[in-house]
Amino acid sequence: MKVGLFIPCYIEQCYPQVGLAMIDVLQSLGVEPVIPEKQTCCGQPMFNTGCVTETEKLAIKFYGDFKDYDYIVAPSGSCVHMVRHGYNQFFRSNPDFIRMQAATYEFCEFIHDVLNVRSIAGTFPHKVGFHKSCHGLRGLRLEPASERNLVEPSKAQSLVEQLIGIEIVTLERSDECCGFGGTFSVFEKELSIFMGQDRLRDHQQAGAEIITGYDTSCLMHMEGILKSNNLDLKTMHVAEILSEAIS
């Protein structure tokens, strides 16, 4: 099984520990991932701004970087949602491109769907709030969305939930948006921060010490707010928790 890791731009530049933690966990599960060297960004910022031509260029590049892998795994629900669904308007005549899209998995999803692993042995004695980032939640269905009346598996929270000593706190609003929204966080700054503060309050009131999730971008936004306001909380990607728990 040839697994290529897709390291989103903000993880490459700002949160390298998330990528390294992901490798730790995958290795513990017997997967030896490869890091394609020329990879950059999937083009989500362009796509979400409406710049289709620019997105297409990066979709071609992404295909070139990853087409030779059986699976492509990324520690970001949002970027995977982009590749799997955002690219849907491109290259419909190329079956290889469509295969590559379908072979792209979010980290927890890969563990659940491909490796068929339902629990990881480890210890993490902390109170944790789980942030269900929207793209992974409603775009990839990593978790059951509160709007729907369906019995669906939890592919991400269930992985950390089973660690020894961990307590997942109950939030007032189980899956509300944190207000990051990519460029939204720049063009609607005040609102974005307001939304983030609301989310953090919910986690705090529920007694969380750590906020985790499968999207570092949302965590980055919430981390920025909690640091600026000196809140006694910290953020960790799911991969970081798992990596620490198994070590």
Next chain:
Amino acid sequence: MSSHAKEAAAFLADEERVHWHDQALWFVRQKRDTASKNVPAWEELRETAHQIKMHTLSRLPEYLEAFETKASEKGVHVHYAKTAQDHNETILKILNSHNVKRVVKSKSMLTEECGLNHFIEKKGIEIIDTDLGERIVQLLEEPPSHIVLPAIHRKKEEVGELFHKHLHTEKGASDPTYLTQAARKHLRERFLAGEAGITGVNFAVAETGGITIVTNEGNADLGNSLPPLHIASMGFDKIIPRAKDLAVFISLLARSATGQPITTYTSHLAGPRPGQEMHIIIVDNGRSEILQKEKFRKTLCCIRCGACLNTCPVYRRTGGYSYKFVIPGPLGTVLAPHKDLKKHKSLPYACTLCESCSDVCPVKVDLHQQIIEWRAEIDKQGQLGLIKKAAMWGTTYLFKHPKLYRTLGKLGRIFLRAMPARLLNAIPIWGKNRDLPEMPAKSFSALHKKKLKQGGNYGK
């Protein structure tokens, strides 16, 4: 600053009110969750409703003609109106032919869309909104801020003040029951004096020529049964094929709108009562253009339940007026650009793309997908603005060149690490109250390579 952001900033300034507004709507969303989860086949119902609507839209002329024929047979006068102006003039003509001076109207977003009240009032005819929330905003001389809960932005104390001024309730009284009783008395007088009743239409059944109107206050029933003249306005998207399809839509509508299993009143009108004259006006007003645009067509499935507004984290925190369009929230965001893309181009960006609207929608309108489509349309039409366009072009260039990307990333980290954090966060690059991420000394690639060299079995 884009215009929605500007309007939002004004609303956000009163933090306490924002929390109150957000909580009030979230309460409705929670009620909706509970109600929908009591229906085991909820998701199948949504899909069925979607299929019925899409099917109807694919054979619209057929169903419209059938409806017209059946309704005419029942003695209803059926009119078609291409534009809002046509709609308003048709109504005026009917009112004038009966020499009507006093109209009672129940809730209808279509008449808001057409600006009917203003038009009718200018002609010297009194038009009273009889839905409590609508009456509140009418007395305030404000438009509705929500399509189902028109006065949701006003607190009971404000309504108390308003009623004291207009309905002579006790000063300082804000008890909802007391205020509602006062409104009831005030409206009852208007109902009895009304010479014509105007209502909206929730569903128009092609098979029978009948229409269905749902309310909680019974105001549409008084409005269509007391006066000798009843005019019902509907967008052509209100057509459904069969009477039995109502079972699907009625099951979805109130649960989605307010979390009720059914509204207090669900009235099926099969023509005028003896001695009454009844008119139905079928309005296009831009709908046929939407029908022609494949990417946006599904909007016409909408049954105006307002669930997408209640769930929208942006709408809940910025209020209906921040959208500067007759319909706010996700639905308004996808409708407004059809009217004037340039004017409303900030709306598709007033969205985090959380996709909750699409999941909550009882008829599966692909709202978030359409918001993305509008963004693409904005760029295509050169409306993106130089700054955004240049930023996207520049980053695309960067992402196409891995070496440059890594070098600039490295330089960026060195620069940002050299800057004192306090100074950096004093410039609110990412807003006040939100720090930029702390920069690591090395990138992922660099750290990974280092680990490989150290003999770790990383990335063999």
